[in-house]
Amino acid sequence: MATRKLNQSIFRLVVGLVVLTATMILINVWTSTSKHAQNQLNSDLEVAQNVFEQVLESRENVLYNSASVLTADFGFKQAVASGDIPTINSALYNHGGRITADLMALVSLGGSNITSVPDILPTETPFPYSKIIQNALLNGGAASLLVIDKKLYQVMMLTIDAPTPIAVAVIGFEIDHGWAQQLKDVTQLDTTIQVQADGANNLTISTLPSEILEVALSEQGQTLSWLSLTLFNDAPFVSRQFLLADEGNLKVIITLSNDVHRLFADFNALQLNILFIALLAIILALCFAALFSRKVAKPLVALADIAQRISTGDYNKTIVAHSNSTEVKNLAQALESMQSNIRKREEKISYQAQHDILTGLNNRYNMEALLCAKFKENKPFQVLGINVFGFRSINDVFGYHNGDICLQVLANRILEHGGLGARLAGGELLWVPDEHLSPEQVVQFVNSLEQPIDTGDSSIMAKLSIGMLNCPYDAANAEELFRRVNIALDETNLSDQPILAYQPEFEHRYLRRLSIIAELKTALQEQQDELSLFYQPKLDLKTGRVTKVEALIRWNNAILGFVSPDDFISVAEQAGFIGKITDWVINQAIKDAVTLRNAGIEMSIAINLSAKDVMDQSLLPHLSLLMETSQLSSKALSFEMTESDLVQEPVKAIQQLQAFRDRGFEIAIDDFGTGYSSMAYLKHLPVTTLKVDKSFVLSLDSQQGDQKIVQTVIELAHSFGLNVVAEGIESQATLLLLKKWGCEFAQGYYMCKPIPFDDLITWQNTHQLTNWFEQDA
Known part of the structure; x- marks a missing residue:
C-alpha cells in the first residue's frame, strides 16, 4: 500500500473536507431550488389551467344568457315561425352586438342553415355538426367548441319553442390569437390551442412564435433539470396539455407553456454566488492547509529522524521537541522514555545473550x-x-x-x-x-x-x-x-x-566410537547380515547335560572389522539405540529357538538386557506377541542383566522384572559380586538365578580367597532360593569344586567357547553323552 507524507495527508484532508462541504452545499441548493422551481411551475400551470377553464365557463354563461333572451323574445319567435328572414337577421344582429358575439345563426330542426350573422353559414346548407343539433333538440340546448370556416368558436345552442321547438338559435364567440394573448397577460403563460379533426391538426392558435412552437409542444410533461438548463440549454419551455373538448371526430387540445429561463433567472444568480463563495473557501483552505500541515509535520519529521537514530542503536542524545503542541511534546517524552527503556533492555538482552x-x-x-x-x-x-x-x-x-x-x-x-x-x-x-x-x-x-x-x-x-x-x-x-x-x-x-x-589418542578412540555409531546404525537398518548370535553352553552340574545357552551378539563390519561387544554395546547405550540391538537379538534368538525345537533339542536361550531395555514398558508385550506367534513357551527364553544397571531406578526395575517373572521367564543377575551387591537389595529382586562373575572363577582352583567368595555367594543364593551360574570355567578342577559346593550351572571355555548357531547344534549332538566330570575337555 502506497504511503504519503503527513503534511500531504493533512493538506488533502482539509482541502477535501472543504471541497466536499462546498459541493454538498451546491448540490443541496441545486436540488432544493430545482424542486422548488418544479413545484412553482406545476402550480403556475395548474392555476393557468383553472383560469382558462373559468374564462371559458364565464363566456359560456354569457352565451347562454344571451341565447335565452333571444329565444324568449316573442317577436323573434314570430319572425322565425313566419320565416321572416330580414327580421330574423335584424334580431340576430342586435342581440349579437349587445354581447359582441362573433357568430349568430338560426338552424332548422332538420339541421339546415336558415341564416347567419355574419353570413358564414350558407343558407339552405346542412349545419356542419348535425349531432350537436340533435343533442340540442333532445336536451333543449347544447354548448360546444366548433370549427366553422376555419375558425374556432365557443358556441351555445338553444331551441326556439313556440311552444314546441321550431328552430335552433346558435350564438358563439371566436377563440383567436387575441383571446389567447389576453389569457397570457393574465396567467403569464403562453397558450396554444390545437384543433384536430379526424386525427389531423386542422387549426392551431398560439401566443408562441412559430419558430419555437414545435419545441414548446415537444416539451410537455418535461421534468426540470438544472444540468440541462445550465449547461445544455435544451429545455427553454415546460408545457402542460389538457383536453378541452372531444366532440366525436373533433378534439380541442390546450397546451400551456412556461418560459423556464425566466423562472430560473434568480436561481442561476444564486448558484453563481454560491459557486464563487465555494471557490473562495477552497482557495483559503488550500493556503491554511499548507501552513497547518507544514507546522504539524515539521516536528513530527524531526521526531521520526530521532526514532530512526534510535533504531540504529544510538541512545545517548537528548530528545527536544520544537513545538507548542501538547501532543508533539508528549510524543517527544514518549520517545525519550522509549530510548531509555530500549537502552536498558538492550543491555539486559545483551547480557542474557552472552x-x-x-x-x-x-x-x-x-x-x-x-x-x-x-x-x-x-x-x-x-x-x-x-x-x-x-x-x-x-x-x-x-x-x-x-x-x-x-x-x-x-x-x-x-x-x-x-x-x-x-x-x-x-x-x-x-x-x-x-x-x-x-x-x-x-x-x-x-x-x-x-x-x-x-x-x-x-x-x-x-x-x-x-x-x-x-x-x-x-x-x-x-x-x-x-x-x-x-x-x-x-x-x-x-x-x-x-x-x-x-591426549591425541583420546580423539582416535572418540572417532572410532563415532564410526561405530554410524556403521552400527547402517548394520541395524540395511546390513543385518553383519550381525550374528554366538551361543555359549551352560552345563547343568546335577545332570551333566547342557540345557541352557547364553546368546552373545557378534559384529563383523566391512570397514571396522570385528568390533567387540564391550565396545559397541556401550556406544549404543550412550547413543540411545540399544533398544534396536535388543530387538534384533530377540528376533534372532526366537528364530534360533524355533529351529532348536524343530530339531528336537530342548534348550533355553539367555538374552542379555540393558537397564534401558528393562525400563521399556513396550518390550514385554512385544516379546509376548513374538513368542505366541512362534508358539514358544516362556521356558525357551530367559534374561540376564547386571546389578549395576538395576540399582539406578530400583523401584521401577523391580516392577518391570516382576512383570517378566509373571509371564514365566527366568531372570538372572549377571556379574554378581562386582557392583552394588546388597542383601537388602537382593531379597526384593524377583530373580531366579545369580551369575558369579568370572573374575572370581578363573583361578578358583588355586586361590583360596576366591573359593571363600564363591562358596559364600552360592550359600547366599541358596538361602534366597536362587540358582547359581558360575562363568569363566577353564579347568576340570574348578568344575568339580563348583559341583561339590552345589552350584547349579557352569559356563566357560572348559566346556565350550561361544560358537555360531549352526556349530551349536553340531556341538550339542556331539557332546550329548560327554561326562565332563571324568575327562578333560
Whole structure:
C-alpha cells in the first residue's frame, strides 16, 4: 500500500473536507431550488389551467344568457315561425352586438342553415355538426367548441319553442390569437390551442412564435433539470396539455407553456454566488492547509529522524521537541522514555545473550567469542572442562530446584577462582584460569568445588570429572577446543579417572566410537547380515547335560572389522539405540529357538538386557506377541542383566522384572559380586538365578580367597532360593569344586567357547553323552 507524507495527508484532508462541504452545499441548493422551481411551475400551470377553464365557463354563461333572451323574445319567435328572414337577421344582429358575439345563426330542426350573422353559414346548407343539433333538440340546448370556416368558436345552442321547438338559435364567440394573448397577460403563460379533426391538426392558435412552437409542444410533461438548463440549454419551455373538448371526430387540445429561463433567472444568480463563495473557501483552505500541515509535520519529521537514530542503536542524545503542541511534546517524552527503556533492555538482552541465565556464567556462544580473542593473543592458556557426574540423577533425586541451586553454587565457586567461566550445557561447565595450574592445584580446585552443597532442604555431594587442555597445543581454535574438551570428559567417564589431560589418542578412540555409531546404525537398518548370535553352553552340574545357552551378539563390519561387544554395546547405550540391538537379538534368538525345537533339542536361550531395555514398558508385550506367534513357551527364553544397571531406578526395575517373572521367564543377575551387591537389595529382586562373575572363577582352583567368595555367594543364593551360574570355567578342577559346593550351572571355555548357531547344534549332538566330570575337555 502506497504511503504519503503527513503534511500531504493533512493538506488533502482539509482541502477535501472543504471541497466536499462546498459541493454538498451546491448540490443541496441545486436540488432544493430545482424542486422548488418544479413545484412553482406545476402550480403556475395548474392555476393557468383553472383560469382558462373559468374564462371559458364565464363566456359560456354569457352565451347562454344571451341565447335565452333571444329565444324568449316573442317577436323573434314570430319572425322565425313566419320565416321572416330580414327580421330574423335584424334580431340576430342586435342581440349579437349587445354581447359582441362573433357568430349568430338560426338552424332548422332538420339541421339546415336558415341564416347567419355574419353570413358564414350558407343558407339552405346542412349545419356542419348535425349531432350537436340533435343533442340540442333532445336536451333543449347544447354548448360546444366548433370549427366553422376555419375558425374556432365557443358556441351555445338553444331551441326556439313556440311552444314546441321550431328552430335552433346558435350564438358563439371566436377563440383567436387575441383571446389567447389576453389569457397570457393574465396567467403569464403562453397558450396554444390545437384543433384536430379526424386525427389531423386542422387549426392551431398560439401566443408562441412559430419558430419555437414545435419545441414548446415537444416539451410537455418535461421534468426540470438544472444540468440541462445550465449547461445544455435544451429545455427553454415546460408545457402542460389538457383536453378541452372531444366532440366525436373533433378534439380541442390546450397546451400551456412556461418560459423556464425566466423562472430560473434568480436561481442561476444564486448558484453563481454560491459557486464563487465555494471557490473562495477552497482557495483559503488550500493556503491554511499548507501552513497547518507544514507546522504539524515539521516536528513530527524531526521526531521520526530521532526514532530512526534510535533504531540504529544510538541512545545517548537528548530528545527536544520544537513545538507548542501538547501532543508533539508528549510524543517527544514518549520517545525519550522509549530510548531509555530500549537502552536498558538492550543491555539486559545483551547480557542474557552472552550469559547463562541460571548461573551467570558465560554461555557457549559468548565463551566462543572470548576464546577466539584469547587465541588471537597467541599466548598459551589452560582450559578445564567440568562435568557434574550424574547430574540427571541429582535432578531426579533432589528435584530440579535443588539441581539448579547446585549449579549456581558451583558457578559461584568457579568465579571465586577468577578467570573465565562458562556453562556449556546441562551439568557441563568450562573454566579458563588466569594462570596455569599444576596438577596439585587442579586437585585442590576440584576439591574446593566438591565441597558439600547445602540447598536448605538437603546436602548434595557433587562428584566432578575434569578434562584439561593446554592451548594452543591441544586445540588451535574455539570449535576444536569445545570438541576436544568433550572428548576428554567422555574419556574420564569411560576410564573412571576423574581428572584427565587431553591426549591425541583420546580423539582416535572418540572417532572410532563415532564410526561405530554410524556403521552400527547402517548394520541395524540395511546390513543385518553383519550381525550374528554366538551361543555359549551352560552345563547343568546335577545332570551333566547342557540345557541352557547364553546368546552373545557378534559384529563383523566391512570397514571396522570385528568390533567387540564391550565396545559397541556401550556406544549404543550412550547413543540411545540399544533398544534396536535388543530387538534384533530377540528376533534372532526366537528364530534360533524355533529351529532348536524343530530339531528336537530342548534348550533355553539367555538374552542379555540393558537397564534401558528393562525400563521399556513396550518390550514385554512385544516379546509376548513374538513368542505366541512362534508358539514358544516362556521356558525357551530367559534374561540376564547386571546389578549395576538395576540399582539406578530400583523401584521401577523391580516392577518391570516382576512383570517378566509373571509371564514365566527366568531372570538372572549377571556379574554378581562386582557392583552394588546388597542383601537388602537382593531379597526384593524377583530373580531366579545369580551369575558369579568370572573374575572370581578363573583361578578358583588355586586361590583360596576366591573359593571363600564363591562358596559364600552360592550359600547366599541358596538361602534366597536362587540358582547359581558360575562363568569363566577353564579347568576340570574348578568344575568339580563348583559341583561339590552345589552350584547349579557352569559356563566357560572348559566346556565350550561361544560358537555360531549352526556349530551349536553340531556341538550339542556331539557332546550329548560327554561326562565332563571324568575327562578333560
